[in-house]
Amino acid sequence: MVESGIGDEALGDPRPGDLVKRHRLSTRLWHWTNAVTVIVLLMSGLSIFNAHPRLYWGSSGANYDAPWLQIGREGERGYLQIGDIQVTTTGVLGRWRDGGGNLNSRAFPSWATIPGFYSLATGRLWHLFFAWVLVLSGLAYWIWSFANRHIQRDLAPKGGELKPRHLRREFKQHARLRFPTGAAALNYNILQKLSYLFVLFILPPLIVLTGLTMSPNMDAAWQWLLDIFGGRQSARSIHFIAAFLMAGFIVVHLVMVVLAGPLNGVRSMISGRFRIPPEREVARGGESEPELVPKETA
Numbered sequence: 001m002v003e004s005g006i007g008d009e010a011l012g013d014p015r016p017g018d019l020v021k022r023h024r025l026s027t028r029l030w031h032w033t034n035a036v037t038v039i040v041l042l043m044s045g046l047s048i049f050n051a052h053p054r055l056y057w058g059s060s061g062a063n064y065d066a067p068w069l070q071i072g073r074e075g076e077r078g079y080l081q082i083g084d085i086q087v088t089t090t091g092v093l094g095r096w097r098d099g100g101g102n103l104n105s106r107a108f109p110s111w112a113t114i115p116g117f118y119s120l121a122t123g124r125l126w127h128l129f130f131a132w133v134l135v136l137s138g139l140a141y142w143i144w145s146f147a148n149r150h151i152q153r154d155l156a157p158k159g160g161e162l163k164p165r166h167l168r169r170e171f172k173q174h175a176r177l178r179f180p181t182g183a184a185a186l187n188y189n190i191l192q193k194l195s196y197l198f199v200l201f202i203l204p205p206l207i208v209l210t211g212l213t214m215s216p217n218m219d220a221a222w223q224w225l226l227d228i229f230g231g232r233q234s235a236r237s238i239h240f241i242a243a244f245l246m247a248g249f250i251v252v253h254l255v256m257v258v259l260a261g262p263l264n265g266v267r268s269m270i271s272g273r274f275r276i277p278p279e280r281e282v283a284r285g286g287e288s289e290p291e292l293v294p295k296e297t298a
Helices: 025-049 120-147 150-155 164-175 182-186 190-201 203-213 216-221 224-229 232-260 262-270
Strands: 019-021 069-074 077-082 085-088 273-275 281-284 287-290
Touching: 025 120, 025 232, 025 262, 120 150, 120 203, 150 190, 164 190, 190 203, 190 232, 203 216, 203 224, 203 232, 216 224, 224 232, 232 262, 262 273
Parallel strands: none
Antiparallel strands: 019 273, 069 077, 077 085, 281 287
16 A cells, blocks of 8 residues: 555555555544534524524614515415525425424424424524534644644645636636546645635634624623624624535535545545546547646646
8 A cells, every 4th residue: 555645755656546545634533523513503503593584784683674684484485585586495494394294484494403393592502512612623623734734735725726727727627527537636626725725714713703793792802803794693694604605615525525436535534545546538639548637736
């Protein structure tokens, strides 16, 4: 087995079919801890949102104020409204049936929330406990990843990777689902790097700080939070948007794992070992030759 991969010094050139070391133990532990934590936070957050399924901008908002987003019902019809655009969501949002066949009018259905029944107090307990798990595990991962230079070596953009020409090329490759093959598959491309940096260093602090801004006690102690986010209701809206951006990243991440080879990807995040995929062959002028996969710019 070749001991070569992200963050490791190569012992010989890795070839297609070689099983290589790719993910460190710290990365794997944080990945799975974070996966569970974010799912629980999202589901418990939806339970809390059900208490008042409207979002506002500014420092205040109540039932008779105009929200920019709301989930509700009119008679037997459920709907999602964003600004002046209203979409019927009966059976999914606003008006749905539970496992017993009973009609419910909460914004999000019970299968999407923690707990699986309406309880604002219980939802807050789940949410606040796992918020601490997110913060502490995230800080530990930050410290360790900077200390072992994983961030600097593997995720920081290098050379000309941020040039428009390189970004366009990488975007076209992803849009055509042409993933790196051979030894190039061991490296993160620039789109992966930017995505991971965004969900590591932008979204979590934004989610945590906007969450703190919604606390009256924190507002009294750190009034500058209200100034930064433009009021408690604006902070709640930003918190909601950031949470759904995180959910969107998870969905896209899972789709990419499936398309690139789920068994190899999941194994690498469990055992740390990754099998280098074979080089892609393309026909050119009647001949078959290895495709030139863009390597990362040094």
